[in-house]
Amino acid sequence: MSASAPLLDVNAQPGHAIRRLHQIAVGIFLQETAAHGITPVQYAALQTVHNEPGIDQRTLASRIAQDTSTTAGVVERLQARGWLQREPDPADRRARRLTLTPEGQARLAAVVPDMRRAQARILAPLDPQEQVQFMALLQRLVDANNELSRAPGSVRQSGA
Template identity: 80%
Template sequence: MAAAPTIDLNAQPGHLIRRLHQIAVGIFLQETAALGLTPVQYAALQAVHNEPGIDQRTLASRITQDTSTTAGVVERLQGRGWLRREPDPADRRARRLTLTEAGTALLAQAVPAMRRAQARILEPLSAEEQALCMQLLQRLVQHNNPHSRAPAGPPRPRPRGR
Protein backbone atom coordinates (compact mmCIF):
# COMPACT_ATOMS: atom_id res chain seq x y z
CA MET A 1 0.00 0.00 0.00
CA ALA A 2 1.33 3.44 -0.96
CA ALA A 3 1.96 5.95 1.79
CA ALA A 4 -0.24 9.03 1.82
CA PRO A 5 1.63 12.19 0.88
CA THR A 6 2.47 14.85 3.43
CA ILE A 7 0.37 17.90 2.60
CA ASP A 8 0.61 21.35 4.15
CA LEU A 9 -2.95 22.20 5.19
CA ASN A 10 -2.10 25.90 5.16
CA ALA A 11 -1.42 25.64 1.42
CA GLN A 12 -4.95 24.31 0.74
CA PRO A 13 -7.61 26.89 -0.18
CA GLY A 14 -10.44 24.86 1.34
CA HIS A 15 -8.67 24.66 4.70
CA LEU A 16 -7.88 28.39 4.69
CA ILE A 17 -11.45 29.28 3.70
CA ARG A 18 -12.78 27.12 6.56
CA ARG A 19 -10.36 28.79 9.00
CA LEU A 20 -11.31 32.26 7.75
CA HIS A 21 -14.98 31.35 8.22
CA GLN A 22 -14.27 30.33 11.82
CA ILE A 23 -12.43 33.60 12.38
CA ALA A 24 -15.18 35.66 10.71
CA VAL A 25 -17.86 34.05 12.89
CA GLY A 26 -15.74 34.66 16.01
CA ILE A 27 -15.25 38.33 15.14
CA PHE A 28 -18.96 38.77 14.33
CA LEU A 29 -19.95 37.21 17.67
CA GLN A 30 -17.51 39.49 19.51
CA GLU A 31 -18.96 42.58 17.83
CA THR A 32 -22.60 41.53 18.39
CA ALA A 33 -22.19 39.95 21.85
CA ALA A 34 -24.49 42.51 23.50
CA LEU A 35 -27.22 41.72 20.96
CA GLY A 36 -27.12 37.91 21.17
CA LEU A 37 -27.27 37.58 17.39
CA THR A 38 -25.59 34.96 15.19
CA PRO A 39 -24.36 35.62 11.64
CA VAL A 40 -27.17 33.50 10.14
CA GLN A 41 -29.80 35.28 12.25
CA TYR A 42 -28.38 38.63 11.14
CA ALA A 43 -28.50 37.50 7.50
CA ALA A 44 -32.12 36.40 7.88
CA LEU A 45 -33.17 39.68 9.49
CA GLN A 46 -31.34 41.70 6.84
CA ALA A 47 -32.88 39.66 4.01
CA VAL A 48 -36.40 40.10 5.43
CA HIS A 49 -35.74 43.82 5.87
CA ASN A 50 -34.54 44.00 2.25
CA GLU A 51 -37.63 42.12 0.98
CA PRO A 52 -40.56 42.55 3.38
CA GLY A 53 -43.11 39.78 2.89
CA ILE A 54 -40.51 37.33 1.57
CA ASP A 55 -41.53 33.68 1.92
CA GLN A 56 -39.42 31.18 3.88
CA ARG A 57 -38.29 29.24 0.79
CA THR A 58 -37.00 32.41 -0.88
CA LEU A 59 -35.39 33.48 2.39
CA ALA A 60 -33.54 30.16 2.50
CA SER A 61 -32.23 30.85 -0.99
CA ARG A 62 -31.22 34.43 -0.14
CA ILE A 63 -29.21 33.38 2.93
CA THR A 64 -28.04 30.13 1.29
CA GLN A 65 -29.33 27.78 3.96
CA ASP A 66 -31.41 24.66 3.46
CA THR A 67 -35.13 25.09 4.10
CA SER A 68 -35.20 23.07 7.33
CA THR A 69 -32.34 25.08 8.86
CA THR A 70 -34.04 28.30 7.76
CA ALA A 71 -37.30 27.17 9.37
CA GLY A 72 -35.46 26.78 12.69
CA VAL A 73 -33.83 30.20 12.34
CA VAL A 74 -37.22 31.78 11.57
CA GLU A 75 -38.76 30.02 14.57
CA ARG A 76 -36.05 31.36 16.90
CA LEU A 77 -36.33 34.89 15.51
CA GLN A 78 -40.10 34.78 15.86
CA GLY A 79 -39.77 33.44 19.40
CA ARG A 80 -37.53 36.38 20.31
CA GLY A 81 -40.12 38.80 18.95
CA TRP A 82 -38.00 40.00 16.05
CA LEU A 83 -39.90 38.43 13.16
CA ARG A 84 -43.54 37.96 12.23
CA ARG A 85 -44.59 34.92 10.18
CA GLU A 86 -48.03 35.01 8.57
CA PRO A 87 -49.80 32.77 6.06
CA ASP A 88 -49.65 33.93 2.46
CA PRO A 89 -53.24 34.65 1.34
CA ALA A 90 -52.39 33.35 -2.15
CA ASP A 91 -50.77 30.12 -0.91
CA ARG A 92 -51.74 28.77 2.51
CA ARG A 93 -48.63 26.54 2.57
CA ALA A 94 -46.29 29.54 2.33
CA ARG A 95 -45.41 31.88 5.18
CA ARG A 96 -44.70 35.57 4.58
CA LEU A 97 -42.09 37.17 6.82
CA THR A 98 -41.79 40.71 8.11
CA LEU A 99 -39.75 42.33 10.86
CA THR A 100 -41.46 43.46 14.03
CA GLU A 101 -40.67 46.87 15.50
CA ALA A 102 -38.28 45.12 17.88
CA GLY A 103 -36.65 43.31 14.93
CA THR A 104 -36.22 46.57 13.04
CA ALA A 105 -34.67 48.21 16.11
CA LEU A 106 -32.34 45.25 16.64
CA LEU A 107 -31.25 45.30 13.01
CA ALA A 108 -30.49 49.02 13.27
CA GLN A 109 -28.24 48.22 16.26
CA ALA A 110 -26.65 45.23 14.50
CA VAL A 111 -25.60 47.01 11.31
CA PRO A 112 -22.77 49.04 12.91
CA ALA A 113 -21.51 45.91 14.69
CA MET A 114 -21.64 43.94 11.43
CA ARG A 115 -19.73 46.70 9.64
CA ARG A 116 -17.07 46.70 12.38
CA ALA A 117 -16.74 42.93 12.01
CA GLN A 118 -16.32 43.17 8.24
CA ALA A 119 -13.69 45.91 8.64
CA ARG A 120 -11.79 43.79 11.19
CA ILE A 121 -11.77 40.79 8.86
CA LEU A 122 -10.28 42.83 5.99
CA GLU A 123 -8.08 45.03 8.22
CA PRO A 124 -4.73 43.42 7.28
CA LEU A 125 -5.28 44.37 3.62
CA SER A 126 -4.78 47.73 1.94
CA ALA A 127 -7.85 49.39 0.39
CA GLU A 128 -6.83 48.09 -3.05
CA GLU A 129 -6.26 44.57 -1.68
CA GLN A 130 -9.64 44.68 0.07
CA ALA A 131 -11.40 45.53 -3.21
CA LEU A 132 -9.49 42.80 -5.05
CA CYS A 133 -10.19 40.28 -2.26
CA MET A 134 -13.92 41.01 -2.48
CA GLN A 135 -13.89 40.68 -6.29
CA LEU A 136 -12.08 37.35 -6.09
CA LEU A 137 -14.32 36.01 -3.31
CA GLN A 138 -17.42 36.98 -5.28
CA ARG A 139 -16.03 35.29 -8.41
CA LEU A 140 -15.19 32.10 -6.50
CA VAL A 141 -18.62 31.98 -4.86
CA GLN A 142 -20.48 32.71 -8.09
CA HIS A 143 -18.52 30.12 -10.08
CA ASN A 144 -18.84 27.42 -7.41
CA ASN A 145 -22.44 28.21 -6.36
CA PRO A 146 -23.91 25.22 -8.25
CA HIS A 147 -21.76 22.88 -6.16
CA SER A 148 -23.23 24.12 -2.86
CA ARG A 149 -25.64 22.05 -0.79
CA ALA A 150 -27.71 25.25 -0.53
CA PRO A 151 -27.01 27.23 -3.71
CA ALA A 152 -28.01 30.87 -3.85
CA GLY A 153 -30.96 31.63 -6.07
CA PRO A 154 -30.89 34.37 -8.66
CA PRO A 155 -30.15 37.77 -7.15
CA ARG A 156 -33.08 40.08 -6.68
CA PRO A 157 -33.15 43.13 -8.93
CA ARG A 158 -31.46 46.17 -7.40
CA PRO A 159 -33.73 49.16 -6.81
CA ARG A 160 -33.00 52.08 -9.11
CA GLY A 161 -31.01 54.92 -7.66
CA ARG A 162 -28.74 52.81 -5.45
Protein backbone atom coordinates in the same frame (compact mmCIF):
# COMPACT_ATOMS: atom_id res chain seq x y z
CA MET B 1 2.06 -3.38 -0.14
CA SER B 2 0.12 -0.27 0.93
CA ALA B 3 0.41 3.07 -0.78
CA SER B 4 1.69 5.92 1.32
CA ALA B 5 -0.18 9.20 1.31
CA PRO B 6 1.90 12.17 0.24
CA LEU B 7 2.97 14.74 2.80
CA LEU B 8 0.88 17.83 2.13
CA ASP B 9 0.63 21.12 3.98
CA VAL B 10 -3.07 21.62 4.80
CA ASN B 11 -2.38 25.33 5.27
CA ALA B 12 -1.53 25.60 1.56
CA GLN B 13 -4.93 24.20 0.55
CA PRO B 14 -7.66 26.72 -0.34
CA GLY B 15 -10.48 24.75 1.29
CA HIS B 16 -8.66 24.65 4.62
CA ALA B 17 -7.80 28.36 4.45
CA ILE B 18 -11.44 29.22 3.62
CA ARG B 19 -12.66 27.11 6.55
CA ARG B 20 -10.20 28.89 8.87
CA LEU B 21 -11.23 32.31 7.56
CA HIS B 22 -14.87 31.36 8.15
CA GLN B 23 -14.04 30.42 11.76
CA ILE B 24 -12.24 33.73 12.21
CA ALA B 25 -15.06 35.71 10.58
CA VAL B 26 -17.69 34.09 12.83
CA GLY B 27 -15.52 34.70 15.90
CA ILE B 28 -15.07 38.39 15.04
CA PHE B 29 -18.80 38.78 14.27
CA LEU B 30 -19.76 37.22 17.61
CA GLN B 31 -17.27 39.44 19.48
CA GLU B 32 -18.55 42.62 17.85
CA THR B 33 -22.24 41.76 18.17
CA ALA B 34 -22.15 40.06 21.60
CA ALA B 35 -24.45 42.66 23.14
CA HIS B 36 -27.18 41.68 20.67
CA GLY B 37 -27.06 37.89 21.05
CA ILE B 38 -27.33 37.30 17.32
CA THR B 39 -25.58 34.83 15.02
CA PRO B 40 -24.33 35.61 11.50
CA VAL B 41 -27.14 33.52 9.96
CA GLN B 42 -29.78 35.26 12.11
CA TYR B 43 -28.37 38.62 11.04
CA ALA B 44 -28.48 37.53 7.37
CA ALA B 45 -32.12 36.47 7.78
CA LEU B 46 -33.13 39.73 9.48
CA GLN B 47 -31.32 41.87 6.92
CA THR B 48 -32.81 39.93 4.01
CA VAL B 49 -36.36 40.17 5.39
CA HIS B 50 -35.79 43.90 5.97
CA ASN B 51 -34.59 44.26 2.36
CA GLU B 52 -37.48 42.20 0.99
CA PRO B 53 -40.51 42.59 3.29
CA GLY B 54 -43.04 39.80 2.73
CA ILE B 55 -40.43 37.37 1.38
CA ASP B 56 -41.53 33.76 1.76
CA GLN B 57 -39.53 31.34 3.87
CA ARG B 58 -38.36 29.22 0.92
CA THR B 59 -37.02 32.28 -0.93
CA LEU B 60 -35.33 33.47 2.26
CA ALA B 61 -33.55 30.11 2.51
CA SER B 62 -32.30 30.51 -1.05
CA ARG B 63 -31.22 34.14 -0.54
CA ILE B 64 -29.09 33.29 2.51
CA ALA B 65 -27.92 29.96 1.02
CA GLN B 66 -29.29 27.76 3.81
CA ASP B 67 -31.37 24.63 3.48
CA THR B 68 -35.07 25.06 4.18
CA SER B 69 -35.08 23.10 7.45
CA THR B 70 -32.20 25.16 8.91
CA THR B 71 -33.93 28.35 7.78
CA ALA B 72 -37.17 27.20 9.41
CA GLY B 73 -35.32 26.87 12.73
CA VAL B 74 -33.73 30.32 12.33
CA VAL B 75 -37.14 31.84 11.57
CA GLU B 76 -38.70 30.10 14.58
CA ARG B 77 -35.98 31.46 16.90
CA LEU B 78 -36.31 34.98 15.51
CA GLN B 79 -40.09 34.79 15.84
CA ALA B 80 -39.80 33.53 19.44
CA ARG B 81 -37.62 36.55 20.23
CA GLY B 82 -40.31 38.83 18.83
CA TRP B 83 -38.14 40.08 15.95
CA LEU B 84 -39.92 38.42 13.04
CA GLN B 85 -43.49 37.57 12.20
CA ARG B 86 -44.83 34.90 9.86
CA GLU B 87 -48.17 35.23 8.18
CA PRO B 88 -49.89 32.96 5.68
CA ASP B 89 -49.62 34.11 2.08
CA PRO B 90 -53.15 34.93 0.89
CA ALA B 91 -52.26 33.55 -2.55
CA ASP B 92 -50.78 30.29 -1.19
CA ARG B 93 -51.80 29.20 2.32
CA ARG B 94 -48.85 26.77 2.45
CA ALA B 95 -46.35 29.61 2.13
CA ARG B 96 -45.43 31.94 4.98
CA ARG B 97 -44.64 35.61 4.36
CA LEU B 98 -42.04 37.14 6.66
CA THR B 99 -41.78 40.67 8.00
CA LEU B 100 -39.81 42.27 10.78
CA THR B 101 -41.65 43.41 13.87
CA PRO B 102 -40.94 46.92 15.20
CA GLU B 103 -38.65 45.25 17.76
CA GLY B 104 -36.92 43.36 14.94
CA GLN B 105 -36.42 46.60 13.00
CA ALA B 106 -34.92 48.22 16.09
CA ARG B 107 -32.66 45.23 16.77
CA LEU B 108 -31.43 45.19 13.17
CA ALA B 109 -30.72 48.94 13.25
CA ALA B 110 -28.80 48.47 16.51
CA VAL B 111 -26.69 45.55 15.23
CA VAL B 112 -25.69 47.06 11.86
CA PRO B 113 -22.90 49.30 13.22
CA ASP B 114 -21.39 46.35 15.11
CA MET B 115 -21.75 44.08 12.06
CA ARG B 116 -19.97 46.70 9.91
CA ARG B 117 -17.18 46.92 12.46
CA ALA B 118 -16.82 43.13 12.31
CA GLN B 119 -16.59 43.21 8.52
CA ALA B 120 -13.96 45.96 8.69
CA ARG B 121 -11.93 43.92 11.20
CA ILE B 122 -12.03 40.86 8.94
CA LEU B 123 -10.61 42.85 6.04
CA ALA B 124 -8.29 45.09 8.11
CA PRO B 125 -5.06 43.21 7.25
CA LEU B 126 -5.57 44.23 3.59
CA ASP B 127 -5.12 47.73 2.22
CA PRO B 128 -8.22 49.33 0.61
CA GLN B 129 -7.30 48.25 -2.92
CA GLU B 130 -6.61 44.69 -1.75
CA GLN B 131 -9.96 44.65 0.07
CA VAL B 132 -11.80 45.48 -3.17
CA GLN B 133 -9.77 42.91 -5.09
CA PHE B 134 -10.29 40.23 -2.40
CA MET B 135 -14.04 40.79 -2.34
CA ALA B 136 -14.24 40.66 -6.16
CA LEU B 137 -12.27 37.41 -6.28
CA LEU B 138 -14.22 35.93 -3.38
CA GLN B 139 -17.54 36.77 -5.05
CA ARG B 140 -16.26 35.29 -8.32
CA LEU B 141 -15.44 32.01 -6.57
CA VAL B 142 -18.82 31.94 -4.81
CA ASP B 143 -20.72 32.68 -8.03
CA ALA B 144 -18.76 30.16 -10.11
CA ASN B 145 -19.15 27.39 -7.53
CA ASN B 146 -22.66 28.23 -6.27
CA GLU B 147 -24.38 25.26 -7.90
CA LEU B 148 -21.94 22.87 -6.20
CA SER B 149 -23.25 23.91 -2.78
CA ARG B 150 -25.60 21.74 -0.73
CA ALA B 151 -27.73 24.90 -0.45
CA PRO B 152 -27.12 27.06 -3.52
CA GLY B 153 -27.97 30.71 -3.04
CA SER B 154 -30.01 32.90 -5.31
CA VAL B 155 -28.67 36.36 -4.80
CA ARG B 156 -30.84 39.35 -5.51
CA GLN B 157 -28.89 42.31 -6.84
CA SER B 158 -28.94 45.18 -4.35
CA GLY B 159 -26.73 47.83 -2.85
CA ALA B 160 -24.15 47.12 -0.16
